[in-house]
Amino acid sequence: MNKTQRGRQSGFTLIELVIVVVLIGILSAVAIPKYIEFKTDAATAASKGVAGALASASAINYAANRANSATALVTTCAGVSALLTHTPPSNFGITGTAPACQVTNTDGNSTPPVDWSMSN
Structure with missing residues (x-):
């Protein structure tokens, strides 16, 4: 290749661009x-x-109530969230009738609800 041809060549060939x-x-x-x-x-x-955190909080509440009658027993699914140190984020809904409870993620991803059982 001579000097003038080398100076005119720059960039990529069409086949290289198509492959990319x-x-x-x-x-x-x-x-x-x-x-x-x-x-x-x-x-x-x-x-x-x-759901796991809520089930654990429910079990701890139930055990504390059985061991010491002064501890109030939470009997609603939604009431269990108040037992947690940190409440669930606002995009989680807690529904159901004890002992069959459900956590629903309302973040818009069509996430299926998760079932959990409340201790009572």
Whole structure:
């Protein structure tokens, strides 16, 4: 190659650009659904964590009531959240009739509700 030809060559060839665009398309087709799946899994795990904390608080309240009658027994699903040191975030709803309670994550991710049993 002489000096004048080398000076005119710059940038990428069309085939190189097409390959890069195809690779980006393939990666995004694989990565975006995985990201959405991870987001839903994280929201479900958060709901399960809140449900576990509520079930534990209910069991502790029940045990304290049985051991010492001066401890008030919480008998409603929604009332158990007041027993926690930190209340659940505002996007969690607690519903149900004791002992069958449910935690619902209202974050807009269509997260399925999580069931938990209240000790009574």
